[in-house]
Amino acid sequence: MLKPIAILFSICILASCTPWRSFDKETHPQVPDYGDTTAWACLPTHHNASDTVPPNSGERDMQATAAVDVFYIYPTLDFSGANWNADIHDRKLNKRIEETAIRVQSGAFNGSCKVYAPRYRQGTLACFYDKGGNGKKALDLAYQDIRAAFQYYIKHYNKGCPFIIASHSQGTLLAYQLLQECVDTTALRKQLVAAYLIGYHIEPGYFKNLKPSDSATQTGGYITWNTVEMGGENSSLARFFSGVCVNPLTWKRDTGLVSAANNLGSVNFTFKKIDMHEVGTAIRKGVLTVTPPVDKGYKTFRTGCHIYDYNFFYMNIRQNVEQRVKAYLSSH
Numbered sequence: 001m002l003k004p005i006a007i008l009f010s011i012c013i014l015a016s017c018t019p020w021r022s023f024d025k026e027t028h029p030q031v032p033d034y035g036d037t038t039a040w041a042c043l044p045t046h047h048n049a050s051d052t053v054p055p056n057s058g059e060r061d062m063q064a065t066a067a068v069d070v071f072y073i074y075p076t077l078d079f080s081g082a083n084w085n086a087d088i089h090d091r092k093l094n095k096r097i098e099e100t101a102i103r104v105q106s107g108a109f110n111g112s113c114k115v116y117a118p119r120y121r122q123g124t125l126a127c128f129y130d131k132g133g134n135g136k137k138a139l140d141l142a143y144q145d146i147r148a149a150f151q152y153y154i155k156h157y158n159k160g161c162p163f164i165i166a167s168h169s170q171g172t173l174l175a176y177q178l179l180q181e182c183v184d185t186t187a188l189r190k191q192l193v194a195a196y197l198i199g200y201h202i203e204p205g206y207f208k209n210l211k212p213s214d215s216a217t218q219t220g221g222y223i224t225w226n227t228v229e230m231g232g233e234n235s236s237l238a239r240f241f242s243g244v245c246v247n248p249l250t251w252k253r254d255t256g257l258v259s260a261a262n263n264l265g266s267v268n269f270t271f272k273k274i275d276m277h278e279v280g281t282a283i284r285k286g287v288l289t290v291t292p293p294v295d296k297g298y299k300t301f302r303t304g305c306h307i308y309d310y311n312f313f314y315m316n317i318r319q320n321v322e323q324r325v326k327a328y329l330s331s332h
Contacts, residue, residue, distance in 0.1 A: 023134040029087035034152035042117035049098040070113035072106040075169030084138035088119035118149030172200035195222040201243035216251040217327040225288040227305040233284040242286030248313040265315030268297035
């Protein structure tokens with residue numbers, strides 16, 4: 001597995017690497033067939049990394065009896081710079097996705113939800129540094145896959161049950177588009193328990209109907225944050241990520257300092273244990289700032305904690321998903 005600190009340095013080193021061909025001249029990976037189960041990283045009927053919980057944590061995978069689904073979109077994990085879009089059949093990449101994002105992020109929902117996560121032709125890291133239009137075209141291609149996967153999920157898997165949209169980083173960029181087009185102004189909005197749109201900035205008023213959540217049990221809205229070290233709220237990274245922000249230790253948008261005593265447990269990428277009271281939080285200038293991690297298993301770079309947006313708040317997320325699911329089911 002690619003270690004977290006290696007991921008951070010890979011991002012910095014490879015940021016300047018872009019495919020030598022333009023998007024229009026590149027041979028794109030095969031279009032996913034979402035009727036084929038191999039086009040899904042997670043299905044509740046198939047064993048996968050989203051079924052796991054940290055050892056000796058007391059947590060359980062409850063997908064077999066869950067009354068709510070989660071449609072999860074993973075972040076950018078192709079740093080190669082060789083192409084504009086990733087191939088969903090790339091075994092090495094799929095293993096990285098499963099051992100990092102799927103296990104830690106989508107797995108945080110398995111206590112209350114059945115987990116669905118499509119593989120998609122994600123835009124590679126180069127997309128976010130390209131200024132010539134190729135990156136946007138690659139991300140548009142990625143969105144075509146996500147929209148097709150969601151439409152397949154609704155038609156063949158959902159069966160009218162409530163659902164959550166969850167995402168991180170590039171996944172959240174695509175989730176914004178998906179919610180705006182397919183949920184915000186459609187009948188599906190009535191089925192939306194909540195959207196956990198983590199790791200990508202969003203401006204107020206982006207949606208017509210969906211509003212940011214401001215309590216632990218509010219349903220039908222969205223929750224979002226971007227994490228930086230406390231004191232780093234003026235950095236260029238923080239300015240890029242600033243926008244609507246909900247504090248995952250209170251599930252409110254107030255700006256008060258929240259003690260790490262309210263942090264129910266974090267997990268690093270080894271996924272071997274729950275680390276209690278790892279970071280405290282405060283919203284500053286539209287980003288979530290965190291106190292320095294207590295455990296040495298969380299390495300940060302240039303004040304950025306982007307890869308730990310879910311990790312730091314793993315147990316709080318699990319608890320909150322349960323709270324929102326119960327609130328939704330009791331009122332519907």
